[in-house]
Amino acid sequence: MNRSDPSGAVVSAYAAVFEKLATATTGRTRRGPDGAVLAISGAQIASLNAIISPAPEPSTDEIAALAASESPWELPWSIHVRGVPSPPVTALAASHGLTRFTREPLMVRHPDQGLPPESGIDSLTVRPVSGDELDLYAGTVADGFEAPHELFKVLTDPSLAEIDGMTFYLAELDGVPVGTGMTAVTGDLTGLFNITTLPAHRRRGYGRAITLDMIRATFTTGAPTTYLYASEMGEPVYTAAGFRTEEYLTVITGD
Known part of the structure; x- marks a missing residue:
């Protein structure tokens, strides 16, 4: 570094x-x-x-x-x-x-924070999805961001399942999707992306649970430093999970 x-x-x-x-x-x-x-x-x-x-x-x-x-x-x-x-x-x-x-x-979570605790939500399952489930994954991401499904059609591409170091996650209650996440490992760094919770299931700790489960999944695999780009509104949620804001990114788009 x-x-x-x-x-x-x-x-x-x-x-x-x-x-x-x-x-x-x-x-x-x-x-x-x-x-x-x-x-x-x-x-x-x-x-x-x-x-x-x-x-x-x-x-x-x-x-x-x-x-x-x-x-x-x-x-x-x-x-x-x-x-x-x-x-x-x-x-x-x-x-x-x-x-x-x-x-x-x-926001970065350094290895000296240690392995995070389990989420403590026994009814919630956070699991990797296979290539033939990417349609379901992409649709759940769209629903989590409250956006049209066609905007996330790119995430249905089967080739994504073959990308080295990239894993897509569904969070489910009794087999019904309620949220999503994605990890991308680069060297000893793990990026977290697409952390969503469906609107009807918010404010129950599922987003934090998804985040903790993804950190736990990669912590012992050689990529223990975890990073993400948060919204300013989401900053306190990730701070509670051991992340610290280290700088800011500016994304410039059209109106």
Whole structure:
């Protein structure tokens, strides 16, 4: 780990997850000379078609070149940078019609927190899904985000089940899905994604239970440092699970 940039490895791992997803679904990925990643998943969701710069000070020229390589963009897309975007990056984004800024806390749970406790919700089962269950998984993710199912159709691609280090989870009560999650292992880092609870089952601790079960599943497999990007509203939930906010990501999208 670079001691002068302790979060750099985490953000690089985050970019690599998007790269793996896009490689499996469309094959449309590129890397810039300074490490920025362009990853086009094919989803009708801006955040899943992205240029992600892991650099503390992103290169505007690098981002511009990657953006130009896809022009004209036929899908909603986004630019992800660490911290507060510089004026040149902001101007570049605006020139492509990207003017909406969303701040997402990067939260990390370090191994010295130890193995988390079991969720304590005996009626809830959190299990990995097989490739032939990805339709069910994608539909549950959409329901959890209260979004149209077609937006998450990309998650039904059977090739996703073959991605090394990526596991998709369903949370169920008596066999009925109530939530989802996903882990993506990169080196000794585990990223958590797609943590949802269906609207009718919220405020019962299921989201926390899904998070704890996914951490437990990877803690002893060589990837004990866990990270996620939370909403600012979700920050306290993950703090209670041992995560700490280390910096912020800005996702720039169209209005």
